[in-house]
Amino acid sequence: MQSWREQVVPEIPGPGVPLRLYDTATQELRATAPAQRATLYVCGITPYDATHMGHAATYVAFDLLNRFWRDAGHNVCYVQNVTDVDDPLLERAVESGQDWRELADSETELFRSDMGALRVLPPRYYIGAVESIPAIVEGIEALRELDAVYDVDGDLYFPVARDPGFGSVSGLPRAQMVQDFAERGGDPDRAGKRDPLDPLLWQAAREGEPSWHTDLGHGRPGWHVECTAIAEEYLGLPFDVQGGGSDLIFPHHEMCASLGKVGSGEAIFARHYVHSGMVGLDGHKMSKSRGNLVLVRDLRADGNDPMAIRLALLAHHYRSDWQWTQDELPRAQQRLASWRAAGKAETAPPAGRVIDAMRQSLGSDLDAPGALSIVDDWVAETVLGRGSDRDAPHAISCAVDALLGVEL
C-alpha cells in the first residue's frame, strides 16, 4: 500500500542519546538497544471511520520514538499495517451500504492526509492485510507444520498452550484475559475450542463476506496473525519495538507474540512492547464503537493549525490516559504562537544546552511534556529579550521540528 508523504527532518547539532523506554512485558524502564537498523512495528488502523484524537495521540507517540532513534543515528525501519478486512469494517460497510473496499480505501486515504498534516513521519512499509494474504497463509502453514493449528468446523485456531510463555506480555490473570478477549474481538465461548483463549487464525468463507482461495481453503485471515506475519515479513524476528495503544496489550499483542515465537522458533518476538494511554471524551475511551469522537479531520476543517493539534497531544505523556477537553486547543495555540515568536527573534539564549535537555527528557521514556517545558523556558527568556545568540532561534526551531515534529 502507498504510505504517506515524506517530511523533511532538519539536521541538528550534537550527538543523539540512547533511549530508555517503558516495556509493558517487564514493567520497567529499559534501554532500547537497536542495531544501526532499528526496527519498529506499530499497529495501524482498521479503516472504517475517520482518525480521532486517540489514534492521533498513539501515532504521534510512536513518531517521537521514530524521530528520537533517527536523531541518534539509526536507520529506522518502520512498519505499520492497515487492517483492511475485519469484522468491524465489514459490519460498517453493510450498515452504510458501501462496498467494504471503497470504505477501507477512503478512510485509509483520510488517515494518510491527517498523518501528513500532523507531520507524522510515514512508515517505510505501509502494509494492508489483504495484500498480505500470501504472507499470512505462509505463516499459518508454518504453524500447521508444527502441529500448532486445529480446526473447528472449517475455521482454524491456534492453541495458546503451545507457547509456554503465553501471558508474559500482558501479565494478566486468566479471568481478566477471558474478559478482555470477549470484549476485543475474541470468541471465548465458541464450542469446540481447546482453550477459550485460542485465537482464530483463518475463517472459512461465509455467505456475503469477502474471501480468498488459498492453500488453507476458501476464507479470510483472523486479526492477530495479520500483524505477526507482516512484522516477520518486513522486519524479521525478533524486532525492537511493537507499539500500539494500551487496548492492544491483550489479546492482540499477547497473541502476536505467541504466534510469532511458536511459528519461528525464536525465543523473543519483540524486544520491547510499548503502549500509549487511552484518550477519552466525556469520561469514556474515545472509540468508534461508542461514537464519542473528536476527529482530526473536523479540527482541521475548523481552521485549527495542525501544529497546534500536535502540540495539544504532546502536552500529555504518551503513557497516561487523559480526557480531551475544550481547553486543549486554545492552550496549544497560545504555546505555538509564543514559540513562533521566539523562533523569529533576532537573538536568544544559546541553543546547545536546551537541545541537550530536550534529548535527555525525550530519552527518558519519551517525556514530551518535559521537553515542551524546556522549550517554554527558553521561549520565555527569549521574548523577554534575554540572550545574545543570533543562531539560537533557528537552531531551536530546527530541534523542535526534528525531535518534536512541530514546524514553527
Ligand code: 5CA
Ligand atoms: N487495526 C488494529 C490494530 S492491528 C486496531 O486496533 N485498529 S484501531 O483503528 O482500532 O486502532 C488504531 C490504533 O489506535 C491502535 O494502536 C489503538 O490502540 C489506538 N487507539 C484506539 N483508540 C484509542 C484511544 N481512544 N486513545 C489512544 N489510542 C487509541
Ligand code: ZN
Ligand atoms: Zn496489530
